[in-house]
Amino acid sequence: MTKATLLGTPAVREPREPRRTGSSYYIRTFGCQMNEHDSERIAGLLEADGMTRTDDAADADVVVLNTCTIRENADQRLYGYLGSLKADKQKNPGMRIAIGGCTAQKDKEIVRERAPWVDVVFGTHNIHRVVDLLDRADEWGPVTEIWEESGSPDDAPSFLPTRRESEHSAWVTITTGCNNSCTFCIVPIVRGPEISRRPGDVIREIQRLAEEGVVEVTLLGQNVNSYGRDLDLNGRQPLFADLLRRAGEVEGIDRIRYTSPHPKDIQEDVARAMAETPSVAAQLHLPLQSGSDRILSVMHRGYTGRRFLDKLTMARRLVPDLSISTDIIVGFPGETDADFAATLAVVEESRFDSAFMFQFSPRPGTPAASMPDHVPVDVVQERFDRLVEMQNAITYQRNQARVGMIERVLTEGPSRRNPAVATTRTEGNRIVHVDGVHEPGRFLDLRVTRAAPHYLEGTLV
Numbered sequence: 001m002t003k004a005t006l007l008g009t010p011a012v013r014e015p016r017e018p019r020r021t022g023s024s025y026y027i028r029t030f031g032c033q034m035n036e037h038d039s040e041r042i043a044g045l046l047e048a049d050g051m052t053r054t055d056d057a058a059d060a061d062v063v064v065l066n067t068c069t070i071r072e073n074a075d076q077r078l079y080g081y082l083g084s085l086k087a088d089k090q091k092n093p094g095m096r097i098a099i100g101g102c103t104a105q106k107d108k109e110i111v112r113e114r115a116p117w118v119d120v121v122f123g124t125h126n127i128h129r130v131v132d133l134l135d136r137a138d139e140w141g142p143v144t145e146i147w148e149e150s151g152s153p154d155d156a157p158s159f160l161p162t163r164r165e166s167e168h169s170a171w172v173t174i175t176t177g178c179n180n181s182c183t184f185c186i187v188p189i190v191r192g193p194e195i196s197r198r199p200g201d202v203i204r205e206i207q208r209l210a211e212e213g214v215v216e217v218t219l220l221g222q223n224v225n226s227y228g229r230d231l232d233l234n235g236r237q238p239l240f241a242d243l244l245r246r247a248g249e250v251e252g253i254d255r256i257r258y259t260s261p262h263p264k265d266i267q268e269d270v271a272r273a274m275a276e277t278p279s280v281a282a283q284l285h286l287p288l289q290s291g292s293d294r295i296l297s298v299m300h301r302g303y304t305g306r307r308f309l310d311k312l313t314m315a316r317r318l319v320p321d322l323s324i325s326t327d328i329i330v331g332f333p334g335e336t337d338a339d340f341a342a343t344l345a346v347v348e349e350s351r352f353d354s355a356f357m358f359q360f361s362p363r364p365g366t367p368a369a370s371m372p373d374h375v376p377v378d379v380v381q382e383r384f385d386r387l388v389e390m391q392n393a394i395t396y397q398r399n400q401a402r403v404g405m406i407e408r409v410l411t412e413g414p415s416r417r418n419p420a421v422a423t424t425r426t427e428g429n430r431i432v433h434v435d436g437v438h439e440p441g442r443f444l445d446l447r448v449t450r451a452a453p454h455y456l457e458g459t460l461v
């Protein structure tokens with residue numbers, strides 16, 4: 001490696017001949033869809049450098065952990081896993097261990113302190129540098145590179161090679177970072193302010209995916225409804241609703257999803273774009289978090305329980321047969337029985353098709369972590385159990401209402417439990433099992449014959 005290469009840290013790597021041909025890499029992802037998508041890019045970069053994937057970390061030449069810091073147990077799992085990798089590295093001293101993602105971004109010193117055998121620590125805006133950083137670690141020993149200032153859209157470029165987990169479905173990042181300040185959330189700290197990709201770049205990426213055989217894309221952003229507010233296209237800001245419509249025109253893409261909208265920001269224009277764009281799925285993931293106006297205010301969410309319900313009414317009025325999922329946190333600091341009752345009331349009225357429910361876990365560095373009145377663990381558990389019971393019953397009822405309906409599903413592959421059965425997914429994001437072997441990535445019409453609490457069964461029409 002030349003000195004010039006070492007000193008120069010270009011925003012994007014120059015193409016080079018693969019240097020790691022014949023060696024292997026293992027990658028493990030913790031956390032959200034954004035991380036899964038980042039891992040696909042990291043895998044793509046490593047494969048462009050000649051590496052092949054292995055499912056066994058102990059034998060890998062390079063181990064990459066793409067980390068999450070949204071919940072405390074994700075940190076515990078990471079450090080537990082790093083402990084086992086230490087033993088693997090002692091047997092295989094040539095192994096390089098790289099830690100990326102949100103924990104690396106936020107806790108670089110702690111990672112170094114707790115796991116000094118890690119070779120590379122890289123931040124959420126440094127993904128495109130992973131191969132160069134491995135080179136530097138080979139040459140000079142442990143290296144840390146973390147985004148400190150505002151990033152740029154080129155930090156998450158669409159032109160990075162990507163090794164997708166699915167041949168027919170793909171993520172497409174439309175924004176990175178977040179300008180909100182929800183008091184429980186670490187994302188603005190570890191991912192920085194919101195940066196939108198230009199609509200032309202997003203559409204070109206979707207077109208390229210369609211040419212590669214992708215039929216379903218999921219547009220990713222922390223708050224997709226504020227997409228474009230930081231852009232200036234000849235004096236005009238692009239809107240998310242316009243982006244949805246343009247994405248809907250890409251030939252070959254038959255299903256478009258997006259996540260996540262923000263209840264305070266979603267407006268009629270987005271619901272109309274969903275209803276009027278045939279390939280946009282009638283599916284909405286709208287995070288409620290709490291039904292208590294007081295807790296929502298302390299969370300800095302910018303809406304009330306009633307306002308949230310009004311948004312659901314608006315979306316259901318404009319988008320026929322809309323399927324709605326949500327996120328809910330139980331046991332936020334100061335949550336009283338009355339606050340929790342308000343959450344149950346909103347959940348009951350919302351009739352969510354499904355929900356991701358969490359017990360509050362303080363994240364160091366967030367305002368909520370230092371708030372007083374943490375709710376006792378047993379109280380949180382009891383409330384959580386009641387919420388899960390209520391939502392599970394609603395989910396089951398919503399599933400039962402689908403029996404007899406025809407659903408257009410996308411095949412995903414054989415069921416993990418029974419290879420004679422294929423797993424498919426409806427427009428509303430429900431799983432439907434159907435007998436037989438069906439190639440992944442095909443659309444089928446199924447009649448729903450049976451509902452289980454968390455999936456459906458169907459037969460070919």
Ligand code: SF4
Nearest residue numbers: 178180182185187222
């Ligand atoms: S909107 Fe709130 S919860 Fe979502 S990423 Fe931004 S700060 Fe976090």
